[in-house]
Amino acid sequence: NAGVTQTPKFQVLKTGQSMTLQCAQDMNHEYMSWYRQDPGMGLRLIHYSVGAGITDQGEVPNGYNVSRSTTEDFPLRLLSAAPSQTSVYFCASRTGTIFTGELFFGEGSRLTVL
Amino acid sequence: GDSVTQMEGPVTLSEEAFLTINCTYTATGYPSLFWYVQYPGEGLQLLLKATKADDKGSNKGFEATYRKETTSFHLEKGSVQVSDSAVYFCALSPNQAGTALIFGKGTTLSVSS
Numbered sequence: 001n002a003g004v005t006q007t008p009k010f011q012v013l014k015t016g017q018s019m020t021l022q023c024a025q026d027m028n029h030e031y032m033s034w035y036r037q038d039p040g041m042g043l044r045l046i047h048y049s050v051g052a053g054i055t056d057q058g059e060v061p062n063g064y065n066v067s068r069s070t071t072e073d074f075p076l077r078l079l080s081a082a083p084s085q086t087s088v089y090f091c092a093s094r095t096g097t098i099f100t101g102e103l104f105f106g107e108g109s110r111l112t113v114l
Numbered sequence: 115g116d117s118v119t120q121m122e123g124p125v126t127l128s129e130e131a132f133l134t135i136n137c138t139y140t141a142t143g144y145p146s147l148f149w150y151v152q153y154p155g156e157g158l159q160l161l162l163k164a165t166k167a168d169d170k171g172s173n174k175g176f177e178a179t180y181r182k183e184t185t186s187f188h189l190e191k192g193s194v195q196v197s198d199s200a201v202y203f204c205a206l207s208p209n210q211a212g213t214a215l216i217f218g219k220g221t222t223l224s225v226s227s
Binding site for chain 1: 150155156157158159160163203214215217218219220
């Protein structure tokens with residue numbers, strides 16, 4: 001099983017550029033989410049989705065957009081990158097209705113904004 | 115709101131030493147509690163979980179007991195190995211529709227031989 005697949009693994013952007021981090025899962029999970037990981041801050045939730053066509057904001061949504069057109073895919077868009085968005089980004093998914101279920105993580109995407 | 119607090123790291127131990135990583139939580143309802151581990155260069159993976167008070171989660175020699183009276187979920191291992199070197203995250207699920215997993219800031223464990 002591929003599980004949760006994130007692309008790209010590494011990316012360098014200049015301030016003001018846009019890009020999309022891709023996330024795909026093959027486990028038919030209803031729930032998908034994006035976190036960012038920064039030193040000393042742990043993981044902070046950016047956006048999440050409980051099913052196709054449904055998205056909601058997390059703790060730190062500013063500067064990021066998401067959409068969920070299919071169950072499998074949950075891309076994260078940076079419309080105008082800023083140095084403060086330099087971070088490691090993780091996509092994660094789980095079964096939607098079982099809150100005690102395991103959250104499956106991708107391997108992460110390291111983004112540097114110059 | 116709900117939150118998780120973990121002990122600050124890094125924690126540095128010799129092989130075969132006893133490990134405790136403290137985790138306390140604040141929650142209004144009846145949350146489930148988790149420990150996730152992140153090995154260098156990888157994503158997080160579930161280590162163990164407990165879904166109700168007094169439950170004990172265990173895996174790979176690690177244990178944690180859900181203590182409602184002290185709102186704690188401390189991670190323990192009797193004898194650590196070099197391969198246990200990683201970042202450990204305590205997390206909480208409010209067990210409500212539309213809510214997300216809440217993570218602590220993580221504790222880095224370094225084990226030397």
